[in-house]
Amino acid sequence: MTLTEIMQELEALGTEQTKKTLMRHGATDLFGVKIGDLKKLVKYVKKDQQLALNLYATGNSDAMYLAGLAVAPKKMTKEQLQTWVEAATWYSTAECVVASIAAESNYAMELAREWIQSESENIAGAGWSTYTNYLSVTPDDEIDFVEIAKLLSLVGETIHTERNRVRYTMNGFVIGVGTFTIPLHGDARAVAEKIGVVKVDVGNTSCKVPFAPSYLDKVEAMGRIGYKKKTCIC
Secondary structure (H helix, E strand, O other): OOHHHHHHHHHHHOOHHHHHHHHHHOOOOOOOOOHHHHHOOHHHHOOOHHHHHHHHHOOOHHHHHHHHHHOOHHHOOHHHHHHHHHHOOOHHHHHHHHHHHHHOOOOHHHHHHHHOOOOOHHHHHHHHHHHHHHHHHOOHHHOOHHHHHHHHHHHHHHHHHOOHHHHHHHHHHHHHHHHHOOOOHHHHHHHHHHHOOOOOOOOOOOOOOOOHHHHHHHHHHOOOOOOOOOOOOO
């Protein structure tokens, strides 16, 4: 399928209800396609890296999400990933689409470290999410636990004075460390207890911020501490 054909298909698959729901979350320029329907189109894009790049470049949220599902992370250059994060128009694209691709790219840690220091709320959120996603798919023996311990300490000291979506992704980072890494599970739990309830403005939505201590309790009860995913792209 060509770019034009896929955009036409996306428009046909969009629904007004899904569009309204996503717009309440902050989405702009979209048809309102459900993720399940987006996944049906992946097979038409997956073998064509340039097509995926072209879809993302449209600026349409549905097309950008589809691009993230279909693109090959290891083929992405650092410059392309930087372009993607700067082009993300709302938090979901930055924190979910871009962050998951970056986490499985050859530049995961390099970009995560750079992005979390960004003055842009969107990019900083993508940085924390990239790091969390990286932990979810990377063996413990390849992880820099000294660096993570320092970041946990940073979260514990600064989360409540950070920007809105940065607070959300920092909280997710604490949960991610406690869930995906065995050596720092205890450290993550201690920070989770320290920060307590994290307040994030989720707008006119029913979304809730996970309470890290309770979340980690559930993961531990299921015996899932240290569990790794095959992919963080979904």
